[in-house]
Amino acid sequence: MTSTPPPNRPRAFRIPAAEPAGVAEGFVPPSASPAQVRIVEEPFEIVEAADGTPVPVAPKSRAPWLSMLLVALGGLVSLGVGLSVERLIADLFSAAPWLGAVALVLLGVAALGLLGLVVRELSGIWRERQIERLRARAVEALAARDHSAAQAVVRDLSALYAGRAALAAGRTRLDTLSDAILDVDDRLGLAEHELLAPLDRQARQAIATAAKQVSGVTALSPRAIVDVAFVIFAAVRLLRRIATIYGGRPGFLGFLRLARSALAHLTVTGGMAVGESMIQQALGLGLAAKVSAKLGEGVLNGLMTARFGLAALAVCRPLPFVREAAPRLSDVAGSLFKSAEAAEEGGVRGSS
Numbered sequence: 001m002t003s004t005p006p007p008n009r010p011r012a013f014r015i016p017a018a019e020p021a022g023v024a025e026g027f028v029p030p031s032a033s034p035a036q037v038r039i040v041e042e043p044f045e046i047v048e049a050a051d052g053t054p055v056p057v058a059p060k061s062r063a064p065w066l067s068m069l070l071v072a073l074g075g076l077v078s079l080g081v082g083l084s085v086e087r088l089i090a091d092l093f094s095a096a097p098w099l100g101a102v103a104l105v106l107l108g109v110a111a112l113g114l115l116g117l118v119v120r121e122l123s124g125i126w127r128e129r130q131i132e133r134l135r136a137r138a139v140e141a142l143a144a145r146d147h148s149a150a151q152a153v154v155r156d157l158s159a160l161y162a163g164r165a166a167l168a169a170g171r172t173r174l175d176t177l178s179d180a181i182l183d184v185d186d187r188l189g190l191a192e193h194e195l196l197a198p199l200d201r202q203a204r205q206a207i208a209t210a211a212k213q214v215s216g217v218t219a220l221s222p223r224a225i226v227d228v229a230f231v232i233f234a235a236v237r238l239l240r241r242i243a244t245i246y247g248g249r250p251g252f253l254g255f256l257r258l259a260r261s262a263l264a265h266l267t268v269t270g271g272m273a274v275g276e277s278m279i280q281q282a283l284g285l286g287l288a289a290k291v292s293a294k295l296g297e298g299v300l301n302g303l304m305t306a307r308f309g310l311a312a313l314a315v316c317r318p319l320p321f322v323r324e325a326a327p328r329l330s331d332v333a334g335s336l337f338k339s340a341e342a343a344e345e346g347g348v349r350g351s352s
Contacts, residue, residue: 124254150184170194189323207309207332210238211302219298246316266311306333
């Protein structure tokens with residue numbers, strides 16, 4: 001007798017190799033194309049089948065020991081801080097009533113500031129999840145050819161950028177075509193062209209600028225610690241910049257969520273994308289040997305920054321790439337090789 005798992009418990013199924021790979025509901029890779037998406041009701045993982053037949057695979061359950069530890073430690077720290085503040089205020093009241101009153105006022109100001117920080121963090125996380133849900137709904141509409149869902153996605157996308165005057169003309173054109181009979185690809189592609197194409201140009205420019213800065217600084221800095229510090233600083237600033245361009249307002253926790261998503265996307269898409277022509281060109285040029293070790297190091301650091309920027313663009317963009325072409329490494333880091341080749345030619349002429 002075969003037992004049926006509970007309805008709320010995730011189930012994983014083996015998918016035959018001939019079928020297209022799908023994505024689970026609730027997790028849609030930002031770079032997934034509509035042809036690669038198949039919507040299912042429960043999460044699954046793709047396992048290579050020996051005989052081509054789908055077989056249920058039991059999910060692995062993990063005890064949340066780390067979460068329990070962090071929650072317990074956080075509770076203990078909060079209790080300790082609260083008791084310390086209470087004793088401090090009581091001691092101040094014992095010493096002088098006006099000192100206790102001043103301490104109470106300062107405590108109220110601190111509580112107000114903490115409340116403001118919490119509200120800002122929650123607002124930033126809610127904004128990020130809104131963008132993620134919008135992208136997931138767009139992928140679902142493309143996969144299911146759902147015209148009503150596509151119209152709802154376009155409406156929500158217009159509402160997301162309602163406060164941007166630069167996109168007012170695009171929103172107006174979309175409103176005039178809201179009742180027109182359009183294919184799902186055409187409707188979402190039109191919204192992408194009117195609202196996201198200008199933002200894509202800004203994001204590409206931000207990535208290219210960050211890559212140039214990282215390449216120049218790491219090529220000229222005398223110490224490796226300076227290189228590492230500036231690369232991290234540039235990556236943090238670039239991620240925040242791209243999130244702001246696409247409508248995100250990440251606080252500290254929201255930034256950590258975005259950074260984790262960007263690094264996960266970078267891992268899934270192959271890290272530095274060694275197979276791309278730009279990396280092959282870098283290896284073929286032998287920049288570190290032909291020009292200088294520091295210049296070659298600067299170019300590679302710039303390439304890594306650009307690759308991270310493309311991953312950040314993919315996770316911050318509210319829609320998948322439908323009609324617009326997804327930016328490639330050569331679109332945002334091509335100038336790095338031009339400057340390196342120019343330096344190499346200058347070095348060759350100087351030596352001769």
